[in-house]
Amino acid sequence: MEIVRTPSTLQTMCTQLRRAGSVGLVPTMGALHAGHIELVRAARRQNDITVVSIFVNPTQFGPTEDLSRYPRQLQRDCEMLEQEGVQVVFAPEADAMYPAGSSTWVEVEGVSSRLCGASRPGHFRGVATVVLKLFNLVVPDRAYFGQKDAAQVAVLRRMVTDLNLPLQMVVCPIVRDHDGFALSSRNAYLSAEERHQALSLSRALKAMAAAWGDGVIAAARLIEIGGKVLAETPGVRLDYLEAVDAHTLLPVEEAGPGTLFAVAAWVGSTRLIDNAWIGPGSRVHL
């Protein structure tokens, strides 16, 4: 496994590798958990070469957010990726990705201002820009993202379509603990008590999905049902709980196939997100 530190080296290497076969890219911020590993395994199955990037992208963090304390464990991450048979890890420094004078940004209007984009202004501009840069460095056939960041998926799908990017986006399901808690690198911030409180996010979504399965389709009623679960949990401060179209992220009146239930909440000083969506054939993905 090659660990590459500079964009130019990666670009040259990937130009060579593409001649040997298909390339899958898994962009991450490191602190890898089983959710990331599922992305890596999907990339390994579908491509000849798998490139994983590990970059805590400063431009997607707001000034009061957790950029400095975001977990960093490059050596452990690399050991995990080597075990998975990954061929290339790209772990650049911030100033290699954003040299002095950098001033180009990708704005995905509309969708970027909803859900997490409403709570984190500029977040998706940073995400879209860094992901486009990674795409241009690697020129992958396929790129892998987790459904857990549903708003990010919507923004990047829009970008890939609008910019005519020659690649396929592959979105993998949320990976959850035995009790339903969605895996996240930020779960490392939680105390045992907070972990217990935070379980209310997935419980709220489960309640909404169950009610929908029982025939409740009014979005307002479903949000009320999920909101009650969260409101009854001490220590949880709601950011948003919405029923939206999974592609546009615009609120829906009635839930049905294509609807995303999305939640974000603060538990102590940690902001967590989770979601469920109704797929084709009315199958609930939670």
Next chain:
Amino acid sequence: MEIVRTPSTLQTMCTQLRRAGSVGLVPTMGALHAGHIELVRAARRQNDITVVSIFVNPTQFGPTEDLSRYPRQLQRDCEMLEQEGVQVVFAPEADAMYPAGSSTWVEVEGVSSRLCGASRPGHFRGVATVVLKLFNLVVPDRAYFGQKDAAQVAVLRRMVTDLNLPLQMVVCPIVRDHDGFALSSRNAYLSAEERHQALSLSRALKAMAAAWGDGVIAAARLIEIGGKVLAETPGVRLDYLEAVDAHTLLPVEEAGPGTLFAVAAWVGSTRLIDNAWIGPGSRVHL
């Protein structure tokens, strides 16, 4: 020569063509003149396959600008390109390039707000976005642009660097009529009298270059010298005349290698631009 009308067809075709050899892309708005043909010939010399796009991109025109009357002559353009041995012409409709729901934009901050960007807000956002889309459709090894649009060149160079685009930008010199008048598709708007008045743009630049050659380096003085030529010409209304760094487009105090003299002016209802720059070895490119 293939004439392609839809982005998806172009993308599929270019994926095939790239396997056969190197690809050069010449993005144009059509109404081709000898300046465009120089770009095409450079592309033909340096690549196995040459793709020329002809697209009057609506997103780079302001609401009061000349989008509707911009000259369109696709058949004549195609005849010229066939004669030059071009393999692929891409001539899409606007709604194929910007389907309903499109909302992704490339913003190249700083440089996009200077020179023409100051006079035409949003212009370079449209330019950068459509050029990036063309890059993603064709995935060229090299892309060709004319030095006449010096601010556009600065914006696109910045974009290519910042987004780590895997291609080489090739910039070709301005092509001028026998009397020094820079070729432009918009010259078709000019009456004989306006054509005569408009010659003052290149005369102003020539006067600045001559003064610089004679040892005048103060930008303010050079601008005064060029400005006098324009002010003395009836029918010419100055938009800007500046001495700037060719990469950042920021004003310089003293002219030297890397300095761009850039002018924009209205002649009747037609807005024209021209420029000269001082290259390595103090050679003046006019």
